[in-house]
Amino acid sequence: MTDTTAIRYVGQSLRRREDFKFVTGKGRYSDDIKAPGMLHIAVLRSPHAHAIIKHVDLTVAKAAPGVRLALSGTDLAGKIGSIVPNWIIPGTKVPDRPVVAIDRVRFVGECVALVVAETQAMAHDAIGLIDVDYETLPSVVDEEAAIRDGAPQLHDNVPNNITTIYKIGGGDYGKAAREADQVITLRVANNRLIPTCMETRSILAEPNVDGSLTVYLQSQVPHMHRRWIADTVGISEHQLRIVAPDIGGGFGAKMHLYPEELLCPYLARLLGVPVKWWESRSESHQSTNHGRAHTEALEIAFRNDGKVLGLKVETLGNVGAYLSNMASGGPTVNTINFGTGAYKIEHYEARSRVVVTNTVPVDAYRGYGRPEGAYIAERAIDAVARHLNLDQVEVRRLNFIQPADFPYRPYSGPATIYDSGNYEGCLVKAMEAFNYDFRSAERDQLRAKGRYRGIGVAAYTHMCGMAPSRRLSLIGFNRGGWESARVSVDSSGRVTIFSGSMSQGHGHVTSLAQIAADVLQIPIEDIDVVQGDTRQVQAGHGTFNSRSMAVGGSGVHVSSTRVVAKAKKIAAGMLEVDEADVSYQAGKFSVPGTDIASLKFGTVARMAHVGHQLPDGMEPGLDETVFYDPKGMGAPSGVHMAYVDVDPETGIVDILDYVAVDDAGTIINPLLAAGQIHGGVVQGIAQALYEEVSYDADTGQLMTGSLLDYAVPRAEHVPSIRSLFQETPSPTNPIGVKGIGESGSIAAPPCMVHAVLDALSPFGIKHLDMPMTPPRVWSAIQKARAGADR
Amino acid sequence: MTDHTEELHVVTVDVNGVRRTASVEARKLLVHLLRDDLGLTGTHVGCDTSQCGACTVDIDGQAVKSCTVLAVMTSGSSITTIEGLARGGGALHPVQAAFHEHHALQCGFCTPGMIMSVRQMLGQNPNPTESEIRHGLAGNICRCTGYNNIVRAVQSLASEAPRHD
Numbered sequence: 001m002t003d004t005t006a007i008r009y010v011g012q013s014l015r016r017r018e019d020f021k022f023v024t025g026k027g028r029y030s031d032d033i034k035a036p037g038m039l040h041i042a043v044l045r046s047p048h049a050h051a052i053i054k055h056v057d058l059t060v061a062k063a064a065p066g067v068r069l070a071l072s073g074t075d076l077a078g079k080i081g082s083i084v085p086n087w088i089i090p091g092t093k094v095p096d097r098p099v100v101a102i103d104r105v106r107f108v109g110e111c112v113a114l115v116v117a118e119t120q121a122m123a124h125d126a127i128g129l130i131d132v133d134y135e136t137l138p139s140v141v142d143e144e145a146a147i148r149d150g151a152p153q154l155h156d157n158v159p160n161n162i163t164t165i166y167k168i169g170g171g172d173y174g175k176a177a178r179e180a181d182q183v184i185t186l187r188v189a190n191n192r193l194i195p196t197c198m199e200t201r202s203i204l205a206e207p208n209v210d211g212s213l214t215v216y217l218q219s220q221v222p223h224m225h226r227r228w229i230a231d232t233v234g235i236s237e238h239q240l241r242i243v244a245p246d247i248g249g250g251f252g253a254k255m256h257l258y259p260e261e262l263l264c265p266y267l268a269r270l271l272g273v274p275v276k277w278w279e280s281r282s283e284s285h286q287s288t289n290h291g292r293a294h295t296e297a298l299e300i301a302f303r304n305d306g307k308v309l310g311l312k313v314e315t316l317g318n319v320g321a322y323l324s325n326m327a328s329g330g331p332t333v334n335t336i337n338f339g340t341g342a343y344k345i346e347h348y349e350a351r352s353r354v355v356v357t358n359t360v361p362v363d364a365y366r367g368y369g370r371p372e373g374a375y376i377a378e379r380a381i382d383a384v385a386r387h388l389n390l391d392q393v394e395v396r397r398l399n400f401i402q403p404a405d406f407p408y409r410p411y412s413g414p415a416t417i418y419d420s421g422n423y424e425g426c427l428v429k430a431m432e433a434f435n436y437d438f439r440s441a442e443r444d445q446l447r448a449k450g451r452y453r454g455i456g457v458a459a460y461t462h463m464c465g466m467a468p469s470r471r472l473s474l475i476g477f478n479r480g481g482w483e484s485a486r487v488s489v490d491s492s493g494r495v496t497i498f499s500g501s502m503s504q505g506h507g508h509v510t511s512l513a514q515i516a517a518d519v520l521q522i523p524i525e526d527i528d529v530v531q532g533d534t535r536q537v538q539a540g541h542g543t544f545n546s547r548s549m550a551v552g553g554s555g556v557h558v559s560s561t562r563v564v565a566k567a568k569k570i571a572a573g574m575l576e577v578d579e580a581d582v583s584y585q586a587g588k589f590s591v592p593g594t595d596i597a598s599l600k601f602g603t604v605a606r607m608a609h610v611g612h613q614l615p616d617g618m619e620p621g622l623d624e625t626v627f628y629d630p631k632g633m634g635a636p637s638g639v640h641m642a643y644v645d646v647d648p649e650t651g652i653v654d655i656l657d658y659v660a661v662d663d664a665g666t667i668i669n670p671l672l673a674a675g676q677i678h679g680g681v682v683q684g685i686a687q688a689l690y691e692e693v694s695y696d697a698d699t700g701q702l703m704t705g706s707l708l709d710y711a712v713p714r715a716e717h718v719p720s721i722r723s724l725f726q727e728t729p730s731p732t733n734p735i736g737v738k739g740i741g742e743s744g745s746i747a748a749p750p751c752m753v754h755a756v757l758d759a760l761s762p763f764g765i766k767h768l769d770m771p772m773t774p775p776r777v778w779s780a781i782q783k784a785r786a787g788a789d790r
Numbered sequence: 791m792t793d794h795t796e797e798l799h800v801v802t803v804d805v806n807g808v809r810r811t812a813s814v815e816a817r818k819l820l821v822h823l824l825r826d827d828l829g830l831t832g833t834h835v836g837c838d839t840s841q842c843g844a845c846t847v848d849i850d851g852q853a854v855k856s857c858t859v860l861a862v863m864t865s866g867s868s869i870t871t872i873e874g875l876a877r878g879g880g881a882l883h884p885v886q887a888a889f890h891e892h893h894a895l896q897c898g899f900c901t902p903g904m905i906m907s908v909r910q911m912l913g914q915n916p917n918p919t920e921s922e923i924r925h926g927l928a929g930n931i932c933r934c935t936g937y938n939n940i941v942r943a944v945q946s947l948a949s950e951a952p953r954h955d
Contacts, residue, residue: 022898025832025872032831248899281837505897682936707841715937
C-alpha cells in the first residue's frame, strides 16, 4: 500500500534551516551573551612545565582598579572539588587534579591564580600584578622519555608516569609469527594536534533569584556538564541550568570538564553576580585539551602472497599532565580495539600504556583513538604491500573482512563487533571515481620523466555511538549510551522535537526534522528542533562519537512512531471504526474502501489536547518521550584515495585529487553528510601535512603557542574533496544509520602518508612521520640520495 | 603604582548606514567597539594574532580585519558589518544566499568574516578561477567545511562560465 504522494525527506539534500541566522550575523554564541552587572575572570597560568609553587602574592593585584577578588589555589582548596575523569579504564591510577594548582604546577598553562574584575581588560591587567615564587623541577614532554628510568615523576600515585595498562587481542600472535614467511617491524606516530574550534571557549554563570544557577557554556554534552559541574561545585543538579547556545565548532574539545567551567559557577554563587570567562586563542593553545599524541610499535607477520597472519602492537598514549575526562579510554579501548582495521587479522596481541607528561592534557579530538587505530592497521597493510612490492589495492582485497563475515568479531576478541559492511564495494566505487588504472599508468609514465606522483589508498572501519548502556560500565565509562528524544505535538498539529543531541554545526535542526517528518508525514516546516538547554530538554548525552543520527536520530524516529500510533488510536475513535482499518498517509487518517471523510493530523492533535473523545483509559496529549538505548553499535567504513605530486627540490606535496567513498549506512541528508566528510578529510590532511604541536624537550615550553606558529591549513593548502557514499544499512537501529562525523579524519592521514610514500618510492623511502612538511620530505629525499651516492 | 584608569576618547562612525558614537579607551580595538559598545555581535573574535579573519568588516570600501584597527582610528569612517548586508529584513545579499545554497557553513563562526572577504574578492575579481578563490580566502580560517563548499559558493557567483587555472 504505497502512497506515491507521501512526503519523503530522508535522503534529500535539504538546505539547512538554521543557516539564515548565521549568514546574517544573528547567530548567538556564548561570548555574545551578556548579563547585567557581570564580572570578568582572568586566569594566571603557569609559565613553567613543572615547578613547586612556594608562594602566591595577590596583594598588589587585589588593590588594582576594578578588582573584586583575587584567589590562589590555596584559597580554593576544600571549597571546590577536584576534576575527576568520566572514563576510567579499570586499574587506572587517577592523579588528583585541583581546579587551580595548589602547591605544584605540571604543565605550561595550568591555572595558578585568578582575578575577578569589573571588565575583562581590568582582570587581565591585574593578573600581571600577581607575584608567584616558583621552584622549577625537571620536566618531561615526550611519552617515550617519560617511562624511562630516572624520568621526572609527575604524581606520587602514578609510578613511572603510567596511569593505565590495557591489553586486548585474540588468537596466538607467537604462532602466527612462527608460521609467517616474514615478520617486519614499524614504528608509527600520531602527531599531537590542537582541535582549533574557531570559537574559543567562554562561560557565563548567572545566579537566579530562586537560588538556581544558569550557565551558558559551549557544550557538546550539556547534560553531562550539568552533572559534572553539580558534583564538583556542590550544587544540586536540578538547580543548575546549562544553556549551550550556538557553538563555533567542537570536534571533541568541548565535551570535557575544564577548570574555568567550575570557577565561573563557583564564583557566581560566591559573589551573587554573573561571572564570565573568555579564552583568547593563545590561551586556548595551552588550556584547551590537545588531541592524538601517540607512538606505536608494530610487528607484522605475513605470507609472501600478502596475507597478514598476525599483528602485535605496543601503544604509548601521551595524555598530558592529568587524566582529562576520557583520557584513559582513548589510547586504550578506542585505539587498540580497532588496530586490525578493515582486515581479517586473526592473531592479534596489543598493549597500550597511558602516560602522563608535563604537557597540556590530551583528550578526544575528531575520531578519538579510531584515527590512531586505523593508522595502525593501514600503515601495517601498506608496509606489507610496499615490502613485497605488491599492488596496494590487491593486498587490501586479500585481507579485507568479507560481506558474508558480518556481524564480525575482529580477532575473535571480546569487545568489538562490526555490524555490516561491503568494503569491496567501496573499493570498486573509489577506484572508478578515482580512475585508478589510468592514474597508475600516468604516475608510472611521469616517474620515468623524473616527476614524483603518488597514489594513496586507505580503508577503514570503526564503531559509533557507544552503547548499550549496560556494557559501558565494563570499560569504566561512567555514563549511559542512550539518547533522549521527545516529540511534542501542539494542539494545531505542529511539532517540537526536544533532543539530547547537541549540534555544533552539524545541522540537526534540519536532519532530525527530516527523520521526524517522514514518520509523521507532515511538512518539515511544521517541525522545530530544540537542543542545548537542560531546562527544555530533560535529559541526554549529547554529540560525540558520531552518535547524533545513529542514537539521537533513532530516538526521534521511535518517538515519532509512537506519536503516530497514539494518533491512530484517537482517529479510530473519532471515525468510529476499528483501529486496524485506519490508514495514515500524507498527514491524513482515512478508512480505505469507505466513503468516511478523512481526518487531518492537526484535527486529531486538537482532539488529543481537548480530550473530549478519547478511547477509554487513554491519557490526553500527544507527546512521546523515549530514552533510546541502542542494542548495538554501527560500524561505518570506507575507502579513500589521494593523488599527489611531490616536488623533490622543495619537498612540497601538492594534492591533485582526493576521492572519499564512505559507507555510513542510510544517509539522512547527502549535502550535510558530504560536508562532514569535507571537513573531516581536511582535518586529516592537516594532520598528515601541516599541523603539529611542538614542545621544547628541555624546558617543556609550548612552541606552537598561537595561530602564527600552529599551521591550520588555509583554503589554498587543500584540494577539492570528491565525496561519494555507499549505503549498507546498519541492522542495529531502526533507521539504518551508522555515523559520519569522524570518518574523514580517520581515513585521510594514512591515505595521505601512503600517497607521499608512493610518490617517493623511487628513492627507496619506506616511512615518513606526520606531518610531512616540506623540510621533512626534502630531508628524507636528500638522505636517500646521499645513501644512493655512497 | 600606575593608574590603570584610561582616558576615554569619543569615536563617531557610520555603521551600516547609522551614525554611532561611543566613548572608548585608546587601546580598544574596532572589533570590541562593534561587539561590546555597539552590540553588533555578528563580527567574531577567533584569534589574537590577526590570523583567522573572523572579524573581517568593510571600512570605507575595504575589507579589513577589525582586530587590526584601533577603534579611535576609525572615527569618521563608514563601516559595513555582516548585519549590514541584508538590511531591513530584505533579501539576502547574493554572497549570503550562495553560502546557504551550497552548504558553505557549518558552525557559522567564521561565516560573517568569510562573507565579508568574499564580497571584496568578487568586487575586485568578478570571475575568479578556483586557485584565485583559494588564494583570495587565505586570510580567513574555516575549521568545519574544509573550504570545499565555500569555494563552490564563490564559483556559483562568478560572472561568467568557469575559467580554468
